[in-house]
Amino acid sequence: MKNVFKRAAKGAHLPHNKNTQNISTVDLPVPEKILLPMQQHIGAPAVPVVKKGDQVYVGSLIGRAEGYVSAPIHSGVSGTVTDIRELQVSSGARIPAVEITADGKQTVDPSIEPPKVNDYESFTTAIRNSGLVGLGGAGFPTAVKLTMKDLSIIDTLIINGAECEPYITADNREFVENPQDVINGILEVKKWLGIKNVIIGIERNKPEAIDTMFALSKGDPSITVKPLSSVYPQGAEKILIENCTGREVPRGGLPSDVGCIVMNVSSVAFVARYLRTGMPLVSRRLTVDGSAVVEPRNVNVIVGTPIQNLLDFCGGLKGEVGEIITGGPMMGVSVMDTSFPILKQNNAVLAFSRAESALPPVGECIHCGRCIETCPMGLSPVIIAKAYNGHNLAELNNLMVDLCMECGSCSYVCPAKRPVTETMRLAKAMLRKGAKK
Amino acid sequence: MLVKASPHIRDNSSTQKIMLDVIIALCPAIIASGIIFGLRALLVIAVTVIACVAFEYLYCFLMKKPIPVGDFSAVVTGILLAFNLPSTLPLWMAVIGAFVSIVIVKQLFGGLGHNFANPAIVGRIVLAVSFTGRMTSYAFPQFEGGVDALAGATPLVATKTADLPLLQLFLGAHGGVLGETCAAALLLGGIWLVARKVISPVIPLTYLATVAVISLLAGQEPLVQLLSGGLMLGAIFMATDYVTSPYTLTGKLVFGLGLGVITCAIRFWANSAEGVSYAILLMNLFVPYINNLTRQKPLGGVKKK
Secondary structure, eight states: OOOTTTOOOOOBOOOOOOTTTTSOOEEOOOOSEEEEESOOSSSSOOEEOOOTTOEEOBTOEEEEOOSSSOOOEEOSSOEEEEEEEEEEOTTSOEEEEEEEEEOSSOOBOTTOOOOOOOSHHHHHHHHHHHTOBOTTTTOOBHHHHHOOSOGGGOOEEEEEEOOOSSSOOHHHHHHHHOHHHHHHHHHHHHHHHTOOEEEEEEETTOHHHHHHHHHHHTTOTTEEEEEEOOOBTTTSHHHHHHHHHOOOOOTTOOGGGGTEEEEEHHHHHHHHHHHHHOOOSOEEEEEEESTTBSSOEEEEEETTOBHHHHHHHTTOBOSOEEEEEESOTTTOEEOSOTTSBOOTTOOEEEEEEHHHHOOOOOOOOOOOOHHHHHOTTOOOHHHHHHHHHTTOHHHHHHTTGGGOOOOSHHHHHOTTOOOHHHHHHHHHHHHHHHHHO | OOOOOSOOOOOSOOHHHHHHHHHHHHHHHHHHHHHHHOHHHHHHHHHHHHHHHHHHHHHHHHTTOOOOTTOOHHHHHHHHHHHTSOTTSOHHHHHHHHHIIIIIIIGGGTSTTTOSSOHHHHHHHHHHHHSHHHHTOOBOOHHHHSOOSOOOOOTTTTTSOOOSOHHHHHHTOSSBSTTTSOHHHHHHHHHHHHHTTSSOTHHHHHHHHHHHHHHHHTTOOHHHHHHSTTHHHIIIIITTOSTTSOSSHHHHHHHHHHHHHHHHHHHHHSSOSOOHHHHHHHHHHHHHHHHHHTOOOOTTOSOOO
């Protein structure tokens, strides 16, 4: 039970728009060319191990992980490397990207075989080689998450099936289409990390997923299926941990500080498939939806496919298009160019009409306090904005602005349509810069 | 194509819709004032509303500020100011009240969202101090004695008497400023605001509960205290003004409690019969401190072990 005197943390009540929830996933045809940026994860970019003219196959290593927090990148097509060039990604950074022209044969790399796993070390090595990153959107390298000095502090594995962003149903389809992979993946992680309890958190707006998981986990008392209220951002790591276990991840801490590991459902299902086949992460499911999309659906896409191919496959766009984003409407990123490739961590491509994506005019703050009531982290955006405007670093630190995860709830509920989340971002940056001095 | 920072969607709320909801919530009381005090009451409301909107427009025009078109906040201030005036007040005095509310309290401090106190309350207080006689010439209900515009005491002044039957108090058929008497209409508006999630019921409920408890302890009749004077109007419409009330649940509880204590102190032990407007003004001034002391605790604010 939440203590309402401590914080309201009501979260935002968004329209779910889960239009594609009950539509089976279809495969996107192999594209002519794919483009693989060497950074599709949080951490250091990978380093290309191929050169122009090289012959590659499905599953061939294209980029080697560089440094501890990084992930390798593999080809999803067989064909020839035709270009290695710099690509500007959404963060603004310029990252090397490898272009591969497909031969259409989809020949599998002969070196692909199921990894040999017999202990914790070999398990995390296998995960590292698979190129797996958090498929829920953040793209944190999974092997880094699973590697820790003291395994004994972890008692709970939380499977994140909340999928709280509107429109996106990719994780829901994973539960419904590959439930056995989900369970097998959970059992593998549980076995090699020696974790006692597993909680599968699913929002109540996914009844089919909840039923499927209940049925499959019935015989195993260590696995609990936990239906969660459909309030945004239910799937945010710290919120999910609080709602599943009642534990509070401390400021500056990690889930492991409260004995938890959180994994996205699609990621954990991929673990099962990888251990079975040895095929690294070269394709993924994502939702294509939004008011400007003719035929919304879930599509299996080879990583590196241009966004335009995906939109064409879904019947193209209709009306005047205002904005295309990868990820959900709350935390997703605007696409500047539809020739940009699909990345590992993209769980949706959404296209909105001009009218829907127009920016509303900004008014004066009327101090209604809705941002404060809504903030899932219990922060006080309107007070933070004041401290930010006054360059008050000590106050920003007191207000713990660094805890903000930029979920967008404050901007969403603001009746004056102020860019509250953007102010929070700027305030975080101000505190970070000030703290370094 | 647009490229913007997340979030890419917004809810359909707006300042304008919030103000419209407040105006809708004020409608029952406007109608009640027309029935109880006659057309003259409606005239006062019309004059203050027009004066408030005109002053806001004029000020922004002269100061070359963007004209706040259609946020309706000046209309709300106008109605609330009129609600705090007797229906017999000379219209030029009402216009002075509107000037104080809009120009001095609101615009000189930065306009919408920057006022330190509720504009209508200060407008009323300035008029009450400047024109005490006229401001307390309460009209009696028109249909009752057949005599309009007769100076007389409100139930509070007339003693604290409280000979009036409770039902009459509840329906508002007694003397007073034009918007405060009909508790039934004000409650109806309050229910609308809570149902539309425009206001949280915490401040009005704490305020009313505090007054009821202190009245009991002080040997007064709690229901009479709740239904008379400007309490209902103040609790539902004036104390819940966003800008001048605290953000958090704890803050709202403290605010409501403070309002109740000050109101009762003035009503029972001070020279003045009515304490609602001074209580709200005083508590308005405490809001920044209350906000600082009652901040919510972030998730993860605990110390790392």
